[in-house]
Amino acid sequence: MIRLSYGRVLQEGLDGRRGITRPQLTELARQFRGVHAEVMARRKAGEYGFLSLGNQASLVREIRTWADAQQGRFDDLLVLGIGGSALGTRTLLSALAEPAWNELTPEQRGFRPRLTILENVDPRTVAAALRRMNPARTLVNVVSKSGGTAETAAQYLVVRDWLNRAVGTAAAPHHLVFTTDPEKGALRQLARTESITAFPIPSDVGGRFSVLTSVGLVPAALVGIDIAGLIAGAASAVAQAESDDLLTNPAGCYAALLHAADVEHGAHIHVLMPYVDRLRDLGAWFVQLWAESLGKRESRGGQVVHRGPTPLAAVGATDQHSQVQLFMEGPFNKVVTFVMPDDLGDDVTIPTLDGLTSDFDYLPGHTLGELLRAECEATSAALAHQGRMNAMLRLPDVSAESVGALLMFLQIATGYAGVWYGVNPFDQPGVELGKTLTFAAMGRPGYTAPPNGGVEATVG
Amino acid sequence: MIRLSYGRVLQEGLDGRRGITRPQLTELARQFRGVHAEVMARRKAGEYGFLSLGNQASLVREIRTWADAQQGRFDDLLVLGIGGSALGTRTLLSALAEPAWNELTPEQRGFRPRLTILENVDPRTVAAALRRMNPARTLVNVVSKSGGTAETAAQYLVVRDWLNRAVGTAAAPHHLVFTTDPEKGALRQLARTESITAFPIPSDVGGRFSVLTSVGLVPAALVGIDIAGLIAGAASAVAQAESDDLLTNPAGCYAALLHAADVEHGAHIHVLMPYVDRLRDLGAWFVQLWAESLGKRESRGGQVVHRGPTPLAAVGATDQHSQVQLFMEGPFNKVVTFVMPDDLGDDVTIPTLDGLTSDFDYLPGHTLGELLRAECEATSAALAHQGRMNAMLRLPDVSAESVGALLMFLQIATGYAGVWYGVNPFDQPGVELGKTLTFAAMGRPGYTAPPNGGVEATVG
Numbered sequence: 006m007i008r009l010s011y012g013r014v015l016q017e018g019l020d021g022r023r024g025i026t027r028p029q030l031t032e033l034a035r036q037f038r039g040v041h042a043e044v045m046a047r048r049k050a051g052e053y054g055f056l057s058l059g060n061q062a063s064l065v066r067e068i069r070t071w072a073d074a075q076q077g078r079f080d081d082l083l084v085l086g087i088g089g090s091a092l093g094t095r096t097l098l099s100a101l102a103e104p105a106w107n108e109l110t111p112e113q114r115g116f117r118p119r120l121t122i123l124e125n126v127d128p129r130t131v132a133a134a135l136r137r138m139n140p141a142r143t144l145v146n147v148v149s150k151s152g153g154t155a156e157t158a159a160q161y162l163v164v165r166d167w168l169n170r171a172v173g174t175a176a177a178p179h180h181l182v183f184t185t186d187p188e189k190g191a192l193r194q195l196a197r198t199e200s201i202t203a204f205p206i207p208s209d210v211g212g213r214f215s216v217l218t219s220v221g222l223v224p225a226a227l228v229g230i231d232i233a234g235l236i237a238g239a240a241s242a243v244a245q246a247e248s249d250d251l252l253t254n255p256a257g258c259y260a261a262l263l264h265a266a267d268v269e270h271g272a273h274i275h276v277l278m279p280y281v282d283r284l285r286d287l288g289a290w291f292v293q294l295w296a297e298s299l300g301k302r303e304s305r306g307g308q309v310v311h312r313g314p315t316p317l318a319a320v321g322a323t324d325q326h327s328q329v330q331l332f333m334e335g336p337f338n339k340v341v342t343f344v345m346p347d348d349l350g351d352d353v354t355i356p357t358l359d360g361l362t363s364d365f366d367y368l369p370g371h372t373l374g375e376l377l378r379a380e381c382e383a384t385s386a387a388l389a390h391q392g393r394m395n396a397m398l399r400l401p402d403v404s405a406e407s408v409g410a411l412l413m414f415l416q417i418a419t420g421y422a423g424v425w426y427g428v429n430p431f432d433q434p435g436v437e438l439g440k441t442l443t444f445a446a447m448g449r450p451g452y453t454a455p456p457n458g459g460v461e462a463t464v465g
Numbered sequence: 466m467i468r469l470s471y472g473r474v475l476q477e478g479l480d481g482r483r484g485i486t487r488p489q490l491t492e493l494a495r496q497f498r499g500v501h502a503e504v505m506a507r508r509k510a511g512e513y514g515f516l517s518l519g520n521q522a523s524l525v526r527e528i529r530t531w532a533d534a535q536q537g538r539f540d541d542l543l544v545l546g547i548g549g550s551a552l553g554t555r556t557l558l559s560a561l562a563e564p565a566w567n568e569l570t571p572e573q574r575g576f577r578p579r580l581t582i583l584e585n586v587d588p589r590t591v592a593a594a595l596r597r598m599n600p601a602r603t604l605v606n607v608v609s610k611s612g613g614t615a616e617t618a619a620q621y622l623v624v625r626d627w628l629n630r631a632v633g634t635a636a637a638p639h640h641l642v643f644t645t646d647p648e649k650g651a652l653r654q655l656a657r658t659e660s661i662t663a664f665p666i667p668s669d670v671g672g673r674f675s676v677l678t679s680v681g682l683v684p685a686a687l688v689g690i691d692i693a694g695l696i697a698g699a700a701s702a703v704a705q706a707e708s709d710d711l712l713t714n715p716a717g718c719y720a721a722l723l724h725a726a727d728v729e730h731g732a733h734i735h736v737l738m739p740y741v742d743r744l745r746d747l748g749a750w751f752v753q754l755w756a757e758s759l760g761k762r763e764s765r766g767g768q769v770v771h772r773g774p775t776p777l778a779a780v781g782a783t784d785q786h787s788q789v790q791l792f793m794e795g796p797f798n799k800v801v802t803f804v805m806p807d808d809l810g811d812d813v814t815i816p817t818l819d820g821l822t823s824d825f826d827y828l829p830g831h832t833l834g835e836l837l838r839a840e841c842e843a844t845s846a847a848l849a850h851q852g853r854m855n856a857m858l859r860l861p862d863v864s865a866e867s868v869g870a871l872l873m874f875l876q877i878a879t880g881y882a883g884v885w886y887g888v889n890p891f892d893q894p895g896v897e898l899g900k901t902l903t904f905a906a907m908g909r910p911g912y913t914a915p916p917n918g919g920v921e922a923t924v925g
Contacts, residue, residue: 326548
């Protein structure tokens with residue numbers, strides 16, 4: 006379903022100086038058998054739980070039945086979550102709901118709710134959201150794997166108080182749905198105490214791999230997205246990744262090439278650049294996935310390595326008028342991956358106008374889709390002409406199946422990349438110190454800040 | 466008005482191994498006198514036109530008078546523009562209008578229009594926007610410096626046809642306002658022929674430096690943003706940059722430190738991370754400004770250098786759950802700049818709840834703003850503890866004055882950085898080949914594509 010065109014990461018597809026050589030590709034294919042075997046072994050040992058997310062028929066049925074029963078009850082769905090509890094849902098909404106979903110009328114939305122994601126503790130954003138919404142017609146989805154995320158906990162207290170005051174403490178649980186660990190944590194405990202509906206996040210699937218768990222599926226189903234299609238697409242991507250033959254396993258090939266582009270050719274900045282607005286938010290989701298999984302102080306073996314490529318999000322054609330100048334002419338430290346659907350959906354023909362200036366007369370008769378596609382192909386060719394490695398991910402369309410496949414494809418690639426980079430892609434030890442310092446500043450018992458090593462130096 | 470705290474880019478503020486030393490700082494201050502003098506000389510020679518944008522009292526009056534006369538006439542303002550014609554306007558809207566502006570009622574918007582920016586030629590986005598809007602109640606602002614931008618021209622043809630069909634060819638000009646070159650180009654010519662209102666973009670100010678010209682001011686005024694305040698803030702930033710003493714010139718100091726962090730310490734990825742949702746879109750605006758201005762094949766002297774730092778956008782506290790793992794533990798190739806207002810505006814106290822789990826009991830009594838600020842300070846301190854250079858831009862609040870000052874501050878810093886990097890920050894030659902290939906694909910007379918050097922290689 007997902008195809009990877011990689012001719013322009015190869016030296017022969019570039020200017021003959023940079024890029025991956027045929028012998029390097031052969032060597033990657035040889036090494037890949039071991040990489041694939043390590044992933045399979047680790048999966049057996051309990052890691053890589055996300056690889057089972059193509060197989061969730063009964064959960065999908067359960068969520069759909071529940072979501073359909075909510076239809077018409079709520080004008081607003083308010084998701085409280087941060088990081089992996091927010092980015093995937095945002096990606097699904099922009100990819101698969103009508104554009105500007107929240108600006109549509111209830112009829113245009115099929116009486117599905119607007120969807121607002123609070124992913125920060127900025128008081129102005131939170132206050133404005135609660136001002137806009139009618140608590141009696143709002144469903145609040147609180148999403149935290151651990152149940153104890155500070156930002157989400159703070160939001161929950163504010164929003165729960167708002168619900169309690171408006172609908173009463175007894176009725177408030179009917180305006181809440183939790184997505185959290187199946188057994189542990191504060192949210193699970195609250196759900197039990199107050200009989201709040203709660204969907205599980207599998208304990209072997211981490212936040213940044215959770216878009217295809219209840220984390221993404223619950224809000225997606227509530228706004229009417231085909232979640233069975235998402236999961237079917239995910240299953241197809243898992244099936245595509247069964248082979249230990251590099252050149253028949255697109256996600257395996259993608260991870261191998263990006264890693265080789267980094268370590269062999271210094272292209273340590275990995276740009277993801279979809280040429281379709283519906284995949285605009287995919288960039289931020291990919292950035293979390295790639296950055297947090299691969300950016301590590303220690304190797305699997307415990308050596309200090311300070312490793313990790315830097316992911317970068319872009320959108321075409323928009324970013325041709327922004328970042329592309331740097332991609333074309335700056336240092337040779339990037340590899341750009343375009344994402345292009347074969348079918349863009351309903352197209353728009355560019356009309357002609359009376360008295361049209363000759364500056365515009367090459368456009369009429371073409372469609373906007375033709376222009377968008379021409380720009381994508383042109384940017385890829387121009388990068389190659391400048392000796393810049395670039396690849397193309399092709400998907401059939403922007404349907405639930407294709408998006409599910411694409412998300413799973415990128416998750417699988419991340420899983421392989423963890424092995425290539427020699428790091429654990431499922432932990433995030435680097436954020437603990439910041440949490441500790443925050444807890445100390447907030448006076449949480451048991452947390453103290455180390456002495457501040459900073460020097461004060463200010464201009465202005 | 467804008468203060469730069471830079472103690473944690475200094476070696477003594479970090480772990481004593483990485484970072485800028487006091488002797489390096491002294492040397493930067495010495496060199497800065499020459500950098501500043503070069504900017505002043507080039508300004509005299511006609512470059513650096515944006516430095517005059519603090520002085521636009523009569524244009525501001527003209528735009529305000531015109532915008533106030535439109536109030537109540539339109540439900541929707543549709544901006545057609547890409548790159549520098551879109552990113553600044555988006556930044557102003559999210560910084561200075563009510564959150565989720567387009568979701569508010571006309572009363573809540575003070576009968577100012579919703580604002581939609583079409584910055585791509587994705588047919589689905591364009592069709593959906595036109596479906597949502599009532600042409601009889603829509604004002605279309607077409608923004609292109611040259612007047613000939615392909616994407617904007619294509620959008621214009623589609624949207625103009627939509628207007629013509631709905632309101633008639635004779636009335637359509639009353640639904641249009643152009644922002645373009647004062648003399649030249651297709652839009653200016655159309656404006657003259659059809660008596661369409663058109664505001665000028667000064668010919669010595671390029672697209673990515675144009676947010677404080679009519680490009681940003683016209684839509685900002687239409688949605689009720691205090692454009693006089695924006696310009697007053699910009700003037701204050703220009704005044705702050707008059708000194709050739711590095712340690713009294715915050716924008717000069719910022720550019721010098723980022724350049725030194727890159728060339729002396731390998732920190733060639735420059736992260737901008739505001740800790741306030743209202744400045745979320747500032748990131749994409751900064752990315753264009755920094756990437757397109759500094760990413761160049763050739764030095765000013767004509768040598769092939771392939772130079773340029775890579776800007777990266779992040780938002781706190783959100784990205785603590787995404788990119789920060791990589792910033793903390795990955796390669797030492799980044800410097801992070803936080804942006805933090807002294808005053809966040811109306812705050813929200815975190816309430817307590819009956820039966821509160823002990824996991825959350827450190828939160829009640831604090832405010833969301835306190836939590837946000839604690840997280841910003843904690844992330845800065847944790848980065849420093851890991852030997853990671855980081856700086857803090859402080860502004861008084863998120864008012865029009867402060868935002869105008871911040872935008873101008875970053876533009877001035879970019880202007881200085883051009884001198885430090887030895888490149889022309891005002892051109893973008895690297896995007897021409899992509900344009901040529903697109904024109905060739907679209908059959909524009911006079912454009913042919915060079916032979917395609919790619920090789921076809923696809924997996925999946």
